Amino acid sequence: MNRLIPSLCLTLALIGAAPANAADDTIDLLEDGKLDHWYTWLRERGRDNDPKNVFTMEDGILRISGEEWGCITTNEEFENYHLVLEFKWGEKTWEPRLDRTRDSGLLIHSVGEDGGYNDTWMHSLEIQMIEGGTGDFIVVGNKTDDFQLTVPVAEEMHGSTPVFDPDGEPVTRNGGRINWWGRDPEWKDELGFRGEKDVEKPVGEWNRLEAIADGGKITVLLNGTEVNRAIDCKPQKGRIQVQSEAAELFIRRIDLTPLNEDAAQALHSADPAKPIVAN
Numbered sequence: 001m002n003r004l005i006p007s008l009c010l011t012l013a014l015i016g017a018a019p020a021n022a023a024d025d026t027i028d029l030l031e032d033g034k035l036d037h038w039y040t041w042l043r044e045r046g047r048d049n050d051p052k053n054v055f056t057m058e059d060g061i062l063r064i065s066g067e068e069w070g071c072i073t074t075n076e077e078f079e080n081y082h083l084v085l086e087f088k089w090g091e092k093t094w095e096p097r098l099d100r101t102r103d104s105g106l107l108i109h110s111v112g113e114d115g116g117y118n119d120t121w122m123h124s125l126e127i128q129m130i131e132g133g134t135g136d137f138i139v140v141g142n143k144t145d146d147f148q149l150t151v152p153v154a155e156e157m158h159g160s161t162p163v164f165d166p167d168g169e170p171v172t173r174n175g176g177r178i179n180w181w182g183r184d185p186e187w188k189d190e191l192g193f194r195g196e197k198d199v200e201k202p203v204g205e206w207n208r209l210e211a212i213a214d215g216g217k218i219t220v221l222l223n224g225t226e227v228n229r230a231i232d233c234k235p236q237k238g239r240i241q242v243q244s245e246a247a248e249l250f251i252r253r254i255d256l257t258p259l260n261e262d263a264a265q266a267l268h269s270a271d272p273a274k275p276i277v278a279n
Contacts, residue, residue, distance in 0.1 A: 025257055025258055025260070026255050026256065026257040027255065027256045027257075028254075028255055029074065029240075029254040029255065029256060030057070030060065030062060030251070030252075030253065030254050033057050033058075033059070033060040034057060035055065035057060035062070035072065037074055037075060037076075038072040038073060038074055038075065039072070039073055039075060040054070040055050040070065040071075040072055040073075041070045041071055041072075041073055041114045041115060041120075041121075042054065042068045042069070042070035042244075043068070043069045043070050043115065043118075043119050043120045044068065044069075045068070045070075046114075046115075047114060052065070052067055052068060053065070054066070054067055054068050054070065054244050055072055055244070060252065061250055061251065061252045062250070062251040062252075062254075063090070063248070063249075063250055064104065064242065064243075064244045064248070064249040064250075064251070065092065065244070065248055066092065066093065066094055066104075066244050066245060066246045066247045066248050066249065067094050067244075067246075068244060069120050069243075069244060069245060069246070070120060070121075070243075070244050071107070071120070071121055071241040071242055071243045071244060072241065072242050073110065073114065073122065073239050073240070073241045074239045074240045074241075075239075076239070077111075077237055077238050077239050078213075078237065078238070078239075078240060078256060078258075079213065079236060079237030079238075080213060080214055080215065080237075080258060080259045081212075081213055081256050081257060081258050081259060082210065082211075082212050082213075082256070082257045082259060083106075083108070083210065083211045083212075083213070083240070083254070083255070083256050083257075084208065084209075084210050084253060084254070084255045084256075084257075085106060085208075085209045085210075085211075085242075085251060085253065085254050086206055086207065086208050086209075086251065086252050086253040087104075087129065087206070087207055087209065087249055087250065087251045087252075088201075088203075088204060088205055088206045088207060088249075088250050089102045089131070089203045089204065089247065089248065089249060089250075090247075090248030090249065090250055091203075091204075091248065092247070092248035093191065093246060093247050093248070094246040094247070095246070096246065097245070097246035097247065098191075098246075099190065099191050100189050100190065100191060100246075101130050101131040101132060101133075101189050101190060101191060101192075101193050102130065102131050102191070102203070102247035102248075102249075103129070103130045103131075103243075103245045103246060103247050104129040104130070104242065104243045104244070104245050104247060104249050105126045105127065105128050105129050105130075105138070105242070105243040105245065106126070106127040106129060106209065106211065106240070106241075106242055106243075107121060107122070107124040107125070107126045107127075107140060107240065107241035107242070107243065108124060108125055108126075108127065108211060108213060108218070108238065108240055109124055109125045109213070109233065109235045109236060109237060109238040110122040110123065110124035110238040110239040110240065110241050111123060111124070111235055111238040111239070116142075117140050117141075117142075121140055121241055121243065122140075122238075122239065122241060123140060123141050123142055123146075123147055124140045124141075124147075124238065124239075124241060125137065125138075125139060125140065125141075125147065125149060125218070125230075125233055125235075126138040126139075126140050127209070127211055127218075127220055127228075128177070129209065129243075129249075131191075131192065131193045131194070131200070131203075132183065132184055132187050132193045132194065132195045132198060132200075133179065133180065133183050133187065134180070134199075134200045134207070134209065134222055134227075135180035135199070135209075135220050135222050135227030135228045136177050136178065136179050136180050136183065136228065137149050137151065137164075137177060137178040137218075137220075137228055137230065138176070138177045139173055139174055139175050139176060139177075141174055141175060143174060143175050144174060145174055145234065146234060146235070147174060147234060147235070148172055148173060148174040148233065148234050149172070149173055149178060149218075149230045149232075149233050150170050150171070150172040150230060150231050150232040150233065151164055151170065151171060151173075151178045151228070151229065151230050151231065152164065152165055152166055152167065152168040152169060152170050152171075152229070152231065153165055153168045153169065153170075153171050153178065154168050154181075155168070155169075158179055158183065158185050158187075161176065161177055161178070161179055162178045162179070163178070163179045163180075163181060163183065164178060164179065164180055164181045164227070164228045164229065165181060166181075166229065170231060170232075172232075178228070180220070180222075180227040180228045181227060181228070182195065182197030182198065182199065182227065183195065183197075184196060184197070184198075199222045199223050199225045199227060200222060200223070201223065206252065207222065207223055208221075208222070208223055208224070209221070209222055210222075212259075213236070213237075214259055215236060216230075216231070216232040216233050216234075216236050217229070217230060217231055217232070217233075218230040218233055240256075242254075
C-alpha cells in the first residue's frame with residue numbers, strides 16, 4: 001500500500017456532514033481566546049490547580065507546555081459531531097520523555113471520574129497525537145467491554161498491534177492500540193521520528209486533525225487523509241480531553257459541529273467512505 005487518500009465518496013460525505021446552518025451550530029471551544037469551555041486536571045494537583053501554567057491562552061492560541069501530566073477537559077459531554085483540531089508541536093520536551101517522540105492525545109467519549117485512568121485522565125477512547133503515530137486509536141479504558149473499539153484491520157500486524165485496513169476483517173479491542181494504516185513498522189520512540197508514509201507535517205507546521213463521531217462510528221482524518229476508522233465503539237458520548245504529556249503543543253482551533261439528521265444521512269448514504277490506494 002503506497003499511500004491512502006480519501007475517496008471521492010468520503011470527501012462528499014464530509015462536505016455533507018456540515019449542516020447548512022453550521023455557522024450557527026458550530027461550537028468554538030477556544031471561544032474569545034479563553035478556556036471557558038474547559039477545566040484543567042493535573043495528575044499531582046487535581047482540578048483547576050495549575051500554578052506552573054501548563055495550560056495558557058495567548059493571542060487566541062492554546063499552549064500546552066507538557067511540563068506536568070494531565071489534560072484540559074470540556075465542561076459538557078458531546079455526541080454525534082464533527083470535531084476539527086488544528087495543532088503544531090513546539091520545541092520543548094520534558095522528562096521522562098526528554099529525548100522521546102513528542103506526545104499528546106485527543107480523548108473523546110470520556111466518562112467517569114477525573115484521573116480515573118492512572119490518576120491522569122478520564123476513561124475514554126483516544127485518538128493519538130504522537131510523532132509518527134498521529135491517528136492511532138488507544139482504548140483508555142478499564143479492561144471491560146464498557147470501553148472498546150471495533151476496527152477493520154490488516155492481516156499483518158505491527159508486532160502484537162493491529163493496523164487499520166479499510167478492507168480488513170473487524171477486530172474488537174477493550175485495551176491497547178490500533179495503529180493508523182501508514183504507521184512505520186520500524187517506528188522508534190525517539191525525538192523527531194518521521195515515517196516514510198507520515199501524513200503529519202514536520203515539527204513547527206500546523207496540522208488539521210478531525211474526528212467524526214457518528215453513533216458508534218469514529219472516522220479520523222489528518223490533513224485531509226483518512227487515517228483510521230472505527231465501525232463501532234463504546235461509549236458513544238462523553239467529554240473531550242486534550243492531554244499534556246511531556247511535549248509542548250500549540251492549538252489554534254478546536255471547533256465542534258453537531259451532526260444533525262441531514263448530516264448523519266449524508267454520511268450513511270455515501271458509499272462507506274473507503275479510502276483508495278494511489279501511487
